[in-house]
Amino acid sequence: MSAPAKPVLVGKSVLRKEDGPLLRGQGRFAADINFPDQIYMRVVRSTYAHGRIVSVDLAPALAIPGVVAAWSFKDVADIPPIDFRLTRLEQLAAYRQTILAKDKVRYVGDPVAVVFAEDPYLAEDAAEHVDVEIEELPVILHADGEVGEFRDGLPTETALIEKNYGDVDAAFAGAHATVELTLSIGRHSGVPMETRGAIGRYIAETDMLEMYGAAKVPHWNRDQLAKMFGRTAANTNLFEGHVGGGFGIRGEMYPEDVLVCLAALRLGRPVKWIEDRREHLIAANHSRQQTHHIRAAIDINGNILAIDDEFFHDQGGYMRTHAATVPDLAAAMLPGPYRIPAYRARGHIRLTNKTPGGTYRAPGRYESTFVRERLLDAVAAKVGIDGVEVRRRNLIPVSEMPVTRALETLGTDIVLDSGDYAKLLDKALDGIGWSTLLAQIDERRKAGELVGAGIGMFVEKSGLGPFDDVRITVGIDGKIEVVTGAASVGQGVETVIAQICAEKLGAGYDAISVIHGQTDRIARGLGAFASRVSVMTGEATRQAALKLRDNALAAASELMQLPADQLDIINGEIVRLDGSTGPSMSLAEIAKALEPGSNLVGDKEPGLFAEASFESKHMTYPYGVHVAVVSLARDTGGVTVERYLVAYDIGKAINPMLIDGQIVGGVAQGLGGALYEEFSYDDRGEPLAVTFADYLMPTAREVPQVDVIITEDAPSPLNPMGLKGAGEGGANAVGAAIAAAIDDALGQPGAITRLPVSPQRVRELINGIA
Amino acid sequence: MTDKSDITLTINGKAHAIRVEARRTLADAIREECGQTGTHIGCEHGVCGACTVLVNGEPVRSCLMFAQQADGKQIRTVEGLARGDEMHVMQRAFMENHGLQCGFCTPGFLMLAVGVLERELDISDHDLVDVLSSNLCRCTGYQNIIKAVRAAAIEMRQS
Numbered sequence: 019m020s021a022p023a024k025p026v027l028v029g030k031s032v033l034r035k036e037d038g039p040l041l042r043g044q045g046r047f048a049a050d051i052n053f054p055d056q057i058y059m060r061v062v063r064s065t066y067a068h069g070r071i072v073s074v075d076l077a078p079a080l081a082i083p084g085v086v087a088a089w090s091f092k093d094v095a096d097i098p099p100i101d102f103r104l105t106r107l108e109q110l111a112a113y114r115q116t117i118l119a120k121d122k123v124r125y126v127g128d129p130v131a132v133v134f135a136e137d138p139y140l141a142e143d144a145a146e147h148v149d150v151e152i153e154e155l156p157v158i159l160h161a162d163g164e165v166g167e168f169r170d171g172l173p174t175e176t177a178l179i180e181k182n183y184g185d186v187d188a189a190f191a192g193a194h195a196t197v198e199l200t201l202s203i204g205r206h207s208g209v210p211m212e213t214r215g216a217i218g219r220y221i222a223e224t225d226m227l228e229m230y231g232a233a234k235v236p237h238w239n240r241d242q243l244a245k246m247f248g249r250t251a252a253n254t255n256l257f258e259g260h261v262g263g264g265f266g267i268r269g270e271m272y273p274e275d276v277l278v279c280l281a282a283l284r285l286g287r288p289v290k291w292i293e294d295r296r297e298h299l300i301a302a303n304h305s306r307q308q309t310h311h312i313r314a315a316i317d318i319n320g321n322i323l324a325i326d327d328e329f330f331h332d333q334g335g336y337m338r339t340h341a342a343t344v345p346d347l348a349a350a351m352l353p354g355p356y357r358i359p360a361y362r363a364r365g366h367i368r369l370t371n372k373t374p375g376g377t378y379r380a381p382g383r384y385e386s387t388f389v390r391e392r393l394l395d396a397v398a399a400k401v402g403i404d405g406v407e408v409r410r411r412n413l414i415p416v417s418e419m420p421v422t423r424a425l426e427t428l429g430t431d432i433v434l435d436s437g438d439y440a441k442l443l444d445k446a447l448d449g450i451g452w453s454t455l456l457a458q459i460d461e462r463r464k465a466g467e468l469v470g471a472g473i474g475m476f477v478e479k480s481g482l483g484p485f486d487d488v489r490i491t492v493g494i495d496g497k498i499e500v501v502t503g504a505a506s507v508g509q510g511v512e513t514v515i516a517q518i519c520a521e522k523l524g525a526g527y528d529a530i531s532v533i534h535g536q537t538d539r540i541a542r543g544l545g546a547f548a549s550r551v552s553v554m555t556g557e558a559t560r561q562a563a564l565k566l567r568d569n570a571l572a573a574a575s576e577l578m579q580l581p582a583d584q585l586d587i588i589n590g591e592i593v594r595l596d597g598s599t600g601p602s603m604s605l606a607e608i609a610k611a612l613e614p615g616s617n618l619v620g621d622k623e624p625g626l627f628a629e630a631s632f633e634s635k636h637m638t639y640p641y642g643v644h645v646a647v648v649s650l651a652r653d654t655g656g657v658t659v660e661r662y663l664v665a666y667d668i669g670k671a672i673n674p675m676l677i678d679g680q681i682v683g684g685v686a687q688g689l690g691g692a693l694y695e696e697f698s699y700d701d702r703g704e705p706l707a708v709t710f711a712d713y714l715m716p717t718a719r720e721v722p723q724v725d726v727i728i729t730e731d732a733p734s735p736l737n738p739m740g741l742k743g744a745g746e747g748g749a750n751a752v753g754a755a756i757a758a759a760i761d762d763a764l765g766q767p768g769a770i771t772r773l774p775v776s777p778q779r780v781r782e783l784i785n786g787i788a
Numbered sequence: 789m790t791d792k793s794d795i796t797l798t799i800n801g802k803a804h805a806i807r808v809e810a811r812r813t814l815a816d817a818i819r820e821e822c823g824q825t826g827t828h829i830g831c832e833h834g835v836c837g838a839c840t841v842l843v844n845g846e847p848v849r850s851c852l853m854f855a856q857q858a859d860g861k862q863i864r865t866v867e868g869l870a871r872g873d874e875m876h877v878m879q880r881a882f883m884e885n886h887g888l889q890c891g892f893c894t895p896g897f898l899m900l901a902v903g904v905l906e907r908e909l910d911i912s913d914h915d916l917v918d919v920l921s922s923n924l925c926r927c928t929g930y931q932n933i934i935k936a937v938r939a940a941a942i943e944m945r946q947s
Contacts, residue, residue: 033883040891041879043826043866047892050825139811211830211838211892211926262828262892263926295831508890508927679886679928686929710835710924717921718930748929 024588027521028739031675035512035532039260046259048215048231053288056217057086059278060141061291062131062148063301064123067159067371067703069152071121074131078147084136085144087285089277091118091130097280098246100271102341103238104428113168113176113369115336117273117280122169123152124335125373126705127300129273134281134289157703161332161368162309174369176333177342181349183424184360186315189324193315197396202772203385203753205307205332206695208378208687209715212262213293214302216275218282225253229279232256232535234269234505235545240537242271243279251537258535264507264546265687266377267303270339274301296708303340303376304697307332308348310389315360320401320408324360327352327389331367334374342367343428344375347382347479350427354390355439355477355641356412361425371703377547379687380478380746384753387476388773391754395472399767405473405758406447413439413475420735428482428548434639436732437667443475446643446665449727455647455661459762468650468784469660470765472758474751477641480743481553481736483634487540488558490519490566491627494613496590496606498525500562501533503543504555509745510676511551515559517672518739522563523570524587525605549743552672553638557737561630569628573608573618638734640742642666644685644751646759655781657693657760659720665727669734669742677744678726684748686721691749692756693774694720795859799824800868808855814848815839817855818865826866826895830924837923840896840903841865847903866895869902877947878902878940887936889927896923901937905944913938 039045074090099114119128131148135141158166158174166174190196217230227249232239236256244254261268274291281289293301310329314322331345349363378384398408414421416438423432455471462469489501500519504511512532520527533539534546544550567587574592575582584596592603609626611618647661664681671677694714698706707713733740757770760780769783797804797814799822806821818827818841827850830838834852841850842864869876878898881887888894897920904911904919911919917934925933 034886036891037883037888040888040894041866041875041882041898042870043824043895045826045828045891047825047828049819049829139809209926211836211890211924212828213830260892261890263890265926295833295836508892510889675886679889679932682929682931683889683927684929687926709833710831711833715924715926716930717924718917718934719921721930723931724929 024524024586025521027517027527028672031673032513032517032527034510035516036510047212047262048217048259049292051217051230051259053217053219056288056290057134057136057285058138058141059281059289059291060133060145061129061274061297062133062145062150064119064126064128064130064152066123066152066154067126068155068157069123070155071119071123071130072151072153075149076131078149079133079144082144082147084140086134086136088133088148089118089131091116091120094118094280097276100273100276100339101242103235103339105341105343105346107177107342110176110337110341112172113337115273115338115374117276125371126703127373128335132277134285157371159370159372159699159703161370162330168369175366176337176369177367179342179345179349179365179367181425182362184324186324186326186360186362189360190315190326193323194318195400196313196315197393197400198313199392199396200309200311200771201389201392202309203306203388204691204774205304205697206691207303207305208265208267209713210263210265210268213295213298214268214272214274215292216278217288217290218278219288220282220286222286227254227279227283228257229275230257230259232258232269233261233507234264234547236505236535236537237503237543237545239271239275243276246276247280247283255538258505261507265379266381266547268507269505270303270376295710299708299713300373300705303338304334304373305344305375305378305381306385306691308385312389312393314393314397316397316400320397320403320411322356322358322397322412325353325358327363329365331365332370332372333367334370334372336374338374338376340376344377344381346427348386350425350432351383351477351479352386352390353423354387355414355475357414372699373697379684380750383476383478383746383750384688384691387474387751388753388757391474391751392757395758395761396768409443409473409475410440415440430635430637433636434477435636435734435736437639437641438731439475439641441731442641442665442667442729443643445727445729446645446663449665449725450645450661450663468652468763470759470762471645471647472755472762474644474754474758476750477639478549478747478750479637479639480549481634481638481741482548482550483554485631485633486544486554486558487542487629487631488555488562489540489627489629490562491625492605492609494606494610496529496604498530499533500530500559501539502555503540504551505535505546507546509680510673511546513676514552514672515555518556518559519563522560523567525590529590549745553737553741553743554632554634556672556741557739558630558632560739561632562628565628565630570605570608570626573612574603576618577603577611634736636736638669638736638742640666640668640747642747642751644755646755648756648759648763650760650763650780650784652784655777655784657775657780659689659722662722663725664748665729666747667729667732668744669732670730670740671728674728677728680744681726681748682724684746685724685752686716688749688752689721689756690716691773692753696774793856795856797822797855797858797863798861799863799865810854810856812855813851814853814855814858815850818850824865824867828892828895830893837900838893838896840899840923842899842903845903845906847900866898869898876902877943881936881940885932885936885939887928887932893923893925897925897933901940905941909945
């Protein structure tokens with residue numbers, strides 16, 4: 019009798035481990051966490067976009083029965099401002115946000131005071147009684163206008179990001195023609211369905227500070243909180259429960275996270291803060307808003323000789339944890355999948371009197387893909403070729419891979435590790451039936467319809483290092499625990515990590531549980547951002563699972579008196595490859611045999627476990643093609659997205675169902691930014707989108723069926739499974755593809771220069787109003 | 789603000805005798821006074837639908853109803869869908885069709901879909917999308933939610 023076939027799990031669309039509790043209402047989101055004797059925090063926020071704080075009178079709030087404490091800046095003056103997590107530039111330090119506004123407020127929503135009370139309704143009442151007097155100052159609302167003063171002579175231009183290679187000026191001097199565009203991306207953001215929340219708790223007996231409701235980067239936030247309070251990582255712990263969507267903005271360290279922890283320390287009671295939706299829309303990170311002035315030097319065939327881009331990044335009131343990350347990525351990733359012999363980008367980071375910004379799914383790339391792909395379409399129009407042809411002529415051929423860009427971002431050199439961009443373009447065009455589609459569009463236009471198609475191509479980045487650790491332990495009950503430093507924001511981390519562990523170890527998928535976001539379980543961890551988890555934690559898991567397999571087989575070899583190479587592990591059972599019969603063993607039994615004090619352990623560390631670290635200096639670069647088909651309503655200017663296709667090369671898919679889910683969800687968010695969502699302001703800096711009635715997120719009516727083609731033509735050479743990430747490719751090129759499709763429907767190349775595209779603007783364009 | 793009243797919320801068949809202020813929302817009372825945290829609060833102004841529950845069989849946004857208004861009424865929440873270990877057809881369909889990612893909006897979608905299908909089992913696909921467009925999801929792009937609800941509808945019609 020031969021051994022049963024070893025189950026293959028990597029590459030299979032297995033159902034998610036996460037779903038059971040979430041479907042049964044057993045999730046543990048931030049608001050679901052309660053501790054005895056807890057009090058509630060409410061933040062008093064600035065109602066002015068810019069002003070000098072004259073006075074903050076807490077007394078009326080403190081006089082209300084049930085109010086425990088109230089603070090303004092002077093009560094927290096000893097706490098340093100929130101530091102940068104990524105893309106630190108030293109000159110930005112002066113622009114960091116303090117946890118309560120010091121002497122000026124810089125946006126509507128800026129925290130000015132906090133109130134702590136026995137009941138959340140009471141805390142909200144009391145906050146209304148804090149008397150804040152502010153002398154209004156003139157506002158800056160445009161990042162590309164004149165530079166103003168932040169304070170003490172510091173300019174509102176906080177930094178200039180410069181990236182370049184090649185001789186740009188010579189290329190323009192010798193060019194056949196140049197193409198020049200001014201393009202803007204509106205202000206929008208991730209807006210998860212769960213608002214932010216944090217619960218601080220201090221346990222005096224053990225001098226332990228805890229924060230619940232952590233997400234994304236619990237270890238970094240733990241270290242920062244410890245530093246801010248003069249504590250150590252050893253007596254500070256963060257715990258991630260369920261997280262109701264991340265998208266880059268959730269889980270970064272915000273003033274409120276620090277305030278609940280500080281209050282727990284000082285007041286000696288658990289402190290709970292749950293953000294309301296209005297707060298979320300004015301206080302959590304915004305993103306995206308940029309204006310680019312871009313030009314291309316081209317030859318007679320539409321080949322790009324050089325790109326020169328100058329852009330203005332609207333950062334809002336302060337530099338938050340991402341520091342220069344978003345504009346840095348915009349500049350570094352702008353060249354996309356094309357051969358660009360010379361390149362220069364200059365990004366001005368400007369503060370304005372709006373909500374501060376951070377990353378949002380495909381940060382910097384949603385923006386620069388829109389800009390680059392608009393440029394490609396303009397080049398096509400200039401030389402009289404179509405959008406497909408101009409891309410074919412400029413794509414980097416597979417024969418040139420890997421390509422070093424002579425640019426760096428996120429502390430890594432950009433080396434495009436692998437990719438066959440032209441092949442994916444073909445697959446996308448095949449997938450949508452491009453020539454048939456064009457014929458159909460032609461027919462419908464003859465019948466008077468406004469319908470068009472557009473393409474956007476992009477290169478993503480994923481798998482940011484520098485490390486990830488994993489420890490896998492088999493319990494004596496046969497249960498397998500994978501402890502990671504990763505975080506979950508709802509994307510299915512537990513499932514993909516369990517798939518890798520199960521397959522490589524030879525264990526049952528159901529026996530595995532995956533721990534993430536618990537700083538007391540693993541010393542270090544980088545969390546979930548930059549589409550890094552599947553690649554980094556995935557590879558660390560593979561290595562740990564193989565080590566564990568070796569450890570288990572070594573023990574089994576002694577116990578079963580057979581050479582290890584004649585044994586295998588299938589579904590958690592040790593099987594004999596030679597077909598011989600005899601007593602078999604389970605992983606649970608081996609774990610039992612390795613318990614402390616057993617003969618087998620000897621002087622080794624007891625237990626059946628293994629650890630591995632995966633280190634990587636370079637990111638992996640997945641890539642994709644978006645194709646959009648839209649029709650326009652002549653009377654209203656409304657845009658209907660009729661069809662949408664995404665072709666995406668993932669390198670190696672661990673769970674195609676989850677990748678499809680990531681891509682379609684990303685498309686929906688991309689559509690939001692392309693057509694509906696915008697944080698707009700009046701001329702005093704008053705935010706106009708403060709409810710879901712004004713901030714319009716796509717519903718089931720607006721999001722079309724999205725066709726997804728997942729390919730594995732370019733496995734990454736940087737990890738043995740060939741993995742690349744999937745988190746951001748769905749969002750990346752939506753603005754670009756939708757803009758191109760609307761141009762095409764209008765029959766006006768280059769008409770769309772700004773996102774989101776409002777019905778009013780479409781109607782103006784239909785009626786010939788420039 | 790001490791105008792508290794004694795009311796009884798009957799949630800999934802179980803009576804909860806609680807004392808609440810007039811202004812306390814049904815969503816808060818279900819979660820805090822009755823401890824049923826499966827019902828989530830996403831916007832507190834009736835747009836996102838995360839807090840959807842069934843009150844006397846009708847889908848209701850529990851952030852827009854005061855707890856006192858639900859006194860004596862039959863409330864159903866996500867916790868009442870499964871029969872022990874056996875998930876409701878709708879829950880299973882969401883799992884099989886990958887109709888959830890972070891899961892925060894999911895209880896609201898489940899209750900909305902179950903409420904509508906119990907009332908109008910033969911609802912057209914077109915009308916079903918219209919109904920589902922009243923709740924917001926930020927992760928899935930809705931396609932798999934629509935697939936899941938249609939799959940569950942077919943199964944519910946057959947049984």
